[in-house]
Amino acid sequence: MSEQQHATTDDTDVTSEKLVELAKRRGYFFQSSGAYGGVGGFYTFGPQGAALKGNVEDAWRDRFAVAEGNMEIDAPTIMPEPVFEASGHLEGFDDMLVECSECGASHRADHIVEDNTEYEDAESLPIPEVEEIVAEYELVCPACGAGLAGQAVETFNLMFGTNIGPGDSDPGYLRPETAQGIFVEFPRLKEYARNQLPFGVTQIGRAYRNEISPRRSIIRTREFTQAELEYFVDPEDDEPDLEAVADVAVTLYPASEQNAEDGSEIETTIGEAVEEGIIGDEWVAYFLGVAKPWYESVGVDMDRFRFRQHLSGERAHYAADCWDAESEVDGNWIEMAGFAYRGDYDLSKHEEYSDDRFTIFKQYDEPKTVERATVDPDMSYLGPEFGGAAQDVVDELEALAARDREAFEGDTVEIDLEGETHEIPVEKTGFSVDEETIAGEHITPHVVEPSFGVDRLVYTVLHHAYREDEVDGEERTYLELEPEVAPTFVGVFPLQNDDDLEAVADEIVADLRAAGLSVTYDDSGNIGRRYRRQDEVGTPFCVTVDYETVEDEETTVTVRERDTTDQKRIAVDELAETLSAIRDGDLAFEEL
């Protein structure tokens, strides 16, 4: 179910506060419906945030769908109740709720316990024990300070419910994960994959969790975006291309180290970690190896990044192995993705609950010849002998032949019928062993699931890119965003409001856009303010058209680099080519 792990404290240091302020001021994100007082857990991405988020999604699509040859689908966010009966969400997707009898505020009981006692994983405790801890420690309501001892702790289902059509006969839920939209369509998706394993299906879209107490900006929200890959494999025959990622260096925090008194993170490679059995499943290892450089490419600081293995108590019972990608933000580790080997759990459940088949026909390389024992009983003997029970005898004989053909080796065979043993002459059973050729079998594929949270990644990328320095004696804030994800790659400014300068700037904007670069034009305020504005939104380069541009014989402009604030003069007719080369990593600004 890839539940998102929360950091256990609510401490935010000054960087997060500054980031959230910048995010609102510059249009990255802000709490929604502020005009109506806002609602916890809902955020709007402003123009910069929507662009950054879109770029991150595109980068994910390129790597996990296109480059891996997987299919992307787009399913509805509302799904009918039977889907969640099968998936287990209706029964078990709960949090512990405690309500304050004084002020009526609702809280997560496990959070109150974790924040105020030495218990670290209260979520995994039984409810009566949590109630006892609340009483024993005399824990109080975080909102009003009233004692919570004696208040019932209840389960609260985290799915948002609604009704489909008039009346309430067709309950529906907003999906708590995009994954179910893939699993439930497996019978069709396998056709698009031409019934060949392995194949992968991705989806980028909204998911919803009705958190009791959403908190920490866009890290724990009630509506968020997931990018999930469900990779369907034949557990016997399919193997990942481990070689391709064997040399990827990773920081791992295995369960054994988390449990050890002086345990610590391990620096290793994917190849070594598999060899040494630290990562148990090769498919999980493969996707960790794909994910690590991808996270780096979108701007996650690798000194504040690790893969942490789930402890046995955290893991869903069906998950053989599960690792989270975690980033450090203000001293807390937050989950950005989960990588789980889920076995056949999901498809088996839908096979069990629905009318469709969630298997795939696996053709053998060569048809197999198998021996099959059958019976063809003599009814003219069984009929008179057993009367109305004759058919039961036939069923028993068939089952016995399939189970234990040696039972037919003597003259008689013994069967049990409602507690009584009967002897039947073997010659009356029509027992025979025949050879049969079969082309293959129906198998239930296993699922490997890399599940990414987009909002938390966006938060991490911004947080890890946040910088403060001093330029010309003045404090400066800037975002050191990777060009691949920055909302704007280049800002273009005419130095002053002057028709000649503006005309050249307009042409440059058109040229750069034609070259596929994302461009912002800005002619308002003095040039220093415009640089500052682009620094704060993380634009890697700015181009200024000044009087030298229009007066000199060789038309040049000033190109300024965000991080160093270094400036160089570049010929206008080389600008698009030069900036494209820098964007593609083929050229460095300092080489100009």
Place this chain on the structure above:
Amino acid sequence: MSEQQHATTDDTDVTSEKLVELAKRRGYFFQSSGAYGGVGGFYTFGPQGAALKGNVEDAWRDRFAVAEGNMEIDAPTIMPEPVFEASGHLEGFDDMLVECSECGASHRADHIVEDNTEYEDAESLPIPEVEEIVAEYELVCPACGAGLAGQAVETFNLMFGTNIGPGDSDPGYLRPETAQGIFVEFPRLKEYARNQLPFGVTQIGRAYRNEISPRRSIIRTREFTQAELEYFVDPEDDEPDLEAVADVAVTLYPASEQNAEDGSEIETTIGEAVEEGIIGDEWVAYFLGVAKPWYESVGVDMDRFRFRQHLSGERAHYAADCWDAESEVDGNWIEMAGFAYRGDYDLSKHEEYSDDRFTIFKQYDEPKTVERATVDPDMSYLGPEFGGAAQDVVDELEALAARDREAFEGDTVEIDLEGETHEIPVEKTGFSVDEETIAGEHITPHVVEPSFGVDRLVYTVLHHAYREDEVDGEERTYLELEPEVAPTFVGVFPLQNDDDLEAVADEIVADLRAAGLSVTYDDSGNIGRRYRRQDEVGTPFCVTVDYETVEDEETTVTVRERDTTDQKRIAVDELAETLSAIRDGDLAFEEL
């Protein structure tokens, strides 16, 4: 509210049936959760459909956000109740529901009336009249045939409701249009636009309508994708660049022609239509002019496309003018987009209902000097005279001074206080008229809203691209999709399963992908079947690597064009460049 107009009959001809079958078989779209019997009004886009839909969304973004210089945002789909109290959706976003007393099925009463009587716009009739028509015409339940006369017709709110957090104290709704996510954030968005009108904000995202009877595949669903632009203008000073679209030829179906006995569509240009007053609002005209060539570019057949003006009864009371973009599908016209001039309705409503300001400060070109009449009453006179009512007298005097300064021209001034008239000496009021300099004023911007339905456009594009012909004596089905939106631009095939051929094919795939083309590799089945598969998903070109490729000195491949099935041999090292040139429209296949 940009409600989607429905076509009034449910006739589908054979093309729609074939298209829906192809869509399911090839992975364009299919009804969701089929394993659980499906739920009306929810569709999943398969791999081809998700790609086509994504391409259409990108094309919309390029034209309506990037090229127009508008901002794109990404807001939550769940919004709190007060938003919809303000927008009017809570009160008025209803359909007419009639329930069959025999079988319990729910139906839209207006649809039953329209399908079985001569009434064409039953939605706009009052409920008692609809009940009368049902009785008079003895209309029956479409599900079981039982009579519906005497059954109450009730209003049914089309928003999906849910609860935010535990309990039901915070109701929320799935947004029925993406627009509210923009309007409600106007106080922040105007800051990002640096308080300068005009500016536009776009959003592409899900919207939800709990239709009583969803129907016609993805044309009327309960969850769908909108691409909306809210363009905020100063109604006095801002004017669109009409010149840029004046020459765009359009087919218009104005209200006057719809009302006329022998009315018909008009072939004209945007410029002429504005001059002749056919399109009343210039902003609406501008966006129609932008939309028409855009629709053409993504593959809508211009012979089955028109702009239809809303009749006065269809139009929301606040909308000054509204036109729909309509496409013809199986002889029915369906709404794909609405273009409305909404005045200050949306922002005024939110200003009224919320605590925030939905205005913008409009600076005058020159500060204005205005005369302002004020009072400064002598409390030592009013106090003893009026006691506790003295402050009310002050308020009355202030209001009167602002309203009617002539009242202060005599020796005394008359005011009304709780029905009684009092005379007050003017000298005790401190009345004076002073000059004041003001820099500008707070105005409520007007909104122009081009609102696009993405699913209906995807359906139209597929329908208009559907072709059947005969190739080598065999029937063929193909989709003549525009390269810009086709899920795959080029399919690459090794002729046979042969290591040499596959190696070359792999290299070609990598080359073409590096050139930014979307590529599908296929090595399964005979070459004819592979061509057929790509024809059916609408892939414009296929490249086949055969033995000539690997044996000849000059390495060439066969390139086949989808529509004509013509084949040409092209050198491998010119392939990426040639296909890119064709994709960009700089080269035609027949010129090769």
